Amino acid sequence: MIAAEIRDPIHGYIYLDEVQRDVVDTPTFQRLRRIKQLAGAYLVYPGAHHTRFEHSIGAMYLSGLIADELIEKGYMDPTLKEELTLSLLLHDIGHGPFSHVMEEVMAEKGVKHEDLTRRIVRETEVADVLRGYGFDEKRVADLAVGLSNAHPNFMNEVVSGSLSADLMDYLPRDSYFAGVEYGKVDTRRIMSSLEVVNGSLALDSNSLYAFEALLLARYEMFRAVYFHRTVRAGEIMMVKAMELADEELGLTDTRDIQRYLTLTDDHVLRMLSELEPRTHALKRARELAFNYKNRRLLKCVFEKLIQRKEGSDMELLSSKDVRAEIEREIATKAKVDPESVFLDVPTAPSIPLSSTKETFSSLTMIFRSPLKREERVIRVEEMPLVSAIRGYLDVVRVYTTKEHRIEVEEAARSVLGR
Numbered sequence: 403m404i405a406a407e408i409r410d411p412i413h414g415y416i417y418l419d420e421v422q423r424d425v426v427d428t429p430t431f432q433r434l435r436r437i438k439q440l441a442g443a444y445l446v447y448p449g450a451h452h453t454r455f456e457h458s459i460g461a462m463y464l465s466g467l468i469a470d471e472l473i474e475k476g477y478m479d480p481t482l483k484e485e486l487t488l489s490l491l492l493h494d495i496g497h498g499p500f501s502h503v504m505e506e507v508m509a510e511k512g513v514k515h516e517d518l519t520r521r522i523v524r525e526t527e528v529a530d531v532l533r534g535y536g537f538d539e540k541r542v543a544d545l546a547v548g549l550s551n552a553h554p555n556f557m558n559e560v561v562s563g564s565l566s567a568d569l570m571d572y573l574p575r576d577s578y579f580a581g582v583e584y585g586k587v588d589t590r591r592i593m594s595s596l597e598v599v600n601g602s603l604a605l606d607s608n609s610l611y612a613f614e615a616l617l618l619a620r621y622e623m624f625r626a627v628y629f630h631r632t633v634r635a636g637e638i639m640m641v642k643a644m645e646l647a648d649e650e651l652g653l654t655d656t657r658d659i660q661r662y663l664t665l666t667d668d669h670v671l672r673m674l675s676e677l678e679p680r681t682h683a684l685k686r687a688r689e690l691a692f693n694y695k696n697r698r699l700l701k702c703v704f705e706k707l708i709q710r711k712e713g714s715d716m717e718l719l720s721s722k723d724v725r726a727e728i729e730r731e732i733a734t735k736a737k738v739d740p741e742s743v744f745l746d747v748p749t750a751p752s753i754p755l756s757s758t759k760e761t762f763s764s765l766t767m768i769f770r771s772p773l774k775r776e777e778r779v780i781r782v783e784e785m786p787l788v789s790a791i792r793g794y795l796d797v798v799r800v801y802t803t804k805e806h807r808i809e810v811e812e813a814a815r816s817v818l819g820r
Contacts, residue, residue: 403419403420404417404418404419405418405419405420405422405423406418406422406423406426408459410456410459410460410463411578412460412571412574412575412578413460413463413464416459416460416462416463419484420535421484421488421531421532421535421537422462422487422488422491424531424534424535425488425491425492425528425531425532426459426491428526428527428528428531429527429663430495430522430526430527430528430663431455431458431491431492431495431528432455433663433666434453434454434455434458434494434495434497435453435455436453436666436667436668436669437453437454437455437497437498437499437500437501437666437667438450438451438452438453438454438500438501438667439452439453439454439456439457439501439572439575439576439579440452440501440576440579440580440627440628440633441500441501441502441503441633441636441637441640441667442500442503442633442636442637442640442694443580443627443628443630443633445632445633445636445697445699446630446632446633447579447580447581447582447627447633449579449580449581450576450579450580450627451579452575452576452579454494454497454501456575457494457571457572457575458490458491458492458493458494458495459491460571460575461490461491461493461494461567461568461571461572462487462488462490462491462567463571464490464567464570464571464589464593465486465487465489465490465560465561465567466483466486466487467593468486468560468567468593468596469482469483469486469487469560470483471593471594471596472556472596472598475597475598477556477597477598478554478556478557478598482553482554482557484537485537485541485542485545485553485557486545486553486557486560486561488532488537488542488546489542489545489546489550489557489561490546490560490561490567490568492519492522492523492528492542492543492546493519493546493547493548493561493562493568494515494519495519495522495523495528495546496515496516496517496518496519496520496521496522497515497518498515498518498653498662498665499653499665499666499667499669499670499671500637500640500667500670503637503640503641503644504644504653506641507641507644507645507648507653507654508654510645510654510722511654513654513656516547516549518656518659518662519543519546519547520543520544520546520547521656521659522659522663523539523542523543523546524539524540524543525659526659526660526663541553545557545558545561546561547561547562548561548562548563548566548757548758549757549758554598554601555601555602555757556598556601556602556603558757558758559602559603559756559757560603561757562754562755562756562757563603563754563755563756563757563762564613564616564617564753564754564756564762564765565592565596565603565605565613566754566757569616569620569754570587570589570592570593570616573585573587573589573616573619573620573623574586574587574589576623576627576628577619577623577627580627582623582626582627584619584622584623584626584627585619585623586619587612587615587616587619588612588615589612589616591609591612592605592609592612592613592616594609595608595609595612597768599766599768599777600766602766603766604765604766604767604768604777605765605766605767605768606767606768606770607767607768607769607770610767610785613765614785614787614788617753617754617787617788617791618787618791620753620754621752621791621795624750624752624795625707625795628748628750629748629750629795629797631702631705631799632699632702634702634746634748634797634799635699635700635701635702635801636694636697636699638700638744638746638801639690639691639693639694639699639700640671640690640691640694642686642687642690642744643674643686643687643688643690643691643694644670644674644687646683646684646686646687646690647673647674647677647683647684647687647688650677650684651670651673651674651677653665653670671691671694671695674687674688674690674691675688675691675692675695676688677691686741700744700801700802700803701801701802701803701804701807702799702800702801703800703801703802703807703810703811703814704798704799704800704811704814704815704818704819705797705798705799705800706797706798706799706818707795707796707797708796708797708798719745719747719798725745725747728745728817728818729743729744729745730743731817732745732800732810732813732814732817732818733810733813734813735812735813735816735817736806736809736810736812736813736814737809738802738806738809738810742802742803742806742810743800743801743802743810744800744801744802745798745799745800745801746797746798746799746800746801747796747797747798747799748796748797749794749795749796749797750794750795751793751794751795752791752792752793752794752795753782753788753791753792762782763781763782764779764780764781764782765779765780765785766778766779766780767779767780798818800814800818
């Protein structure tokens with residue numbers, strides 16, 4: 403029974419049933435309206451003010467379409483559809499302020515937003531709503547992070563991975579609001595071609611081109627939007643500000659889940675901007691937040707884009723200590739304060755990881771002819787377009803303040819140019 407309808411700019415009308423509506427109406431879910439999907443991207447792409455709220459509803463909608471397709475083909479028990487759609491509705495509910503920017507801060511504490519998603523689904527009023535309609539909140543929580551042992555594996559893949567409802571919503575949505583064209587992919591073709599083989603998602607061979615276009619669109623979105631040099635300038639300022647003020651504000655203290663749920667983009671930015679400068683760290687945090695708010699951003703003076711394969715020396719730069727050492731070396735050569743130099747190394751797999759966080763290496767495809775149906779595992783190497791971008795998309799950048807651009811650029815080229 404339809405309990406509510408939402409007009410979505412990407413998918414048109416989305417209809418909610420009673421349990422979905424009641425989950426959406428909880429304060430915990432409404433909080434997602436105050437967490438931007440793309441953190442600081444709006445500083446470069448002014449339209450990118452969309453939030454985790456509408457993305458979560460869009461992902462829920464697409465998971466329902468996928469479920470209908472798999473049910474019609476006899477692969478999925480119809481009774482599992484509601485758990486799947488609820489899981490996609492809740493898959494991002496653990497995100498903190500500034501989305502993935504907060505994840506960078508949390509990573510130092512060993513906390514992931516997926517861990518918080520599980521807790522929030524199980525420990526807040528969301529659990530009360532789910533139980534009230536006869537659902538097990540633990541089953542929904544595990545599926546919401548794509549790690550459920552109680553469901554068929556293909557349901558985890560609908561949540562997370564290269565054929566997920568999550569990916570097929572955020573690419574066109576982010577592209578639309580950023581005002582770029584990369585995310586215009588025929589996702590309906592992909593969804594209508596999904597099959598299940600040995601418990602995992604498979605794809606009809608006729609949709610290989612649409613699948614390749616999906617992965618290429620993700621690759622281009624990382625280069626043009628998610629890892630845009632000016633987008634990252636604002637984001638590393640917020641990462642540094644939150645790190646400097648963490649002890650004072652307890653931003654990464656997740657012991658009290660209700661307190662964590664008060665943290666939204668505007669609330670954290672306001673707290674940082676209003677810090678009492680009692681220490682040097684708090685003074686710096688306040689200054690960075692103030693400059694972020696007023697778009698007085700750091701300047702990128704060195705950039706190198708690297709597409710690496712696994713096992714590269716680039717992995718060394720994932721170490722915070724190594725990055726700090728390089729920042730000091732650049733600052734010394736430039737004769738500037740080390741606090742004026744920021745080394746940024748955003749990195750992501752150029753092809754989405756599986757729900758179990760394993761590297762994408764193959765896809766089962768269905769080949770049909772008038773005489774037979776053949777199931778075949780196609781390795782990445784057999785998909786020329788996908789193989790060409792396989793690996794990790796890495797960017798090495800050096801940022802500094804406006805007044806130190808020339809000397810830091812020269813020093814950065816000396817240290818990192820090789």
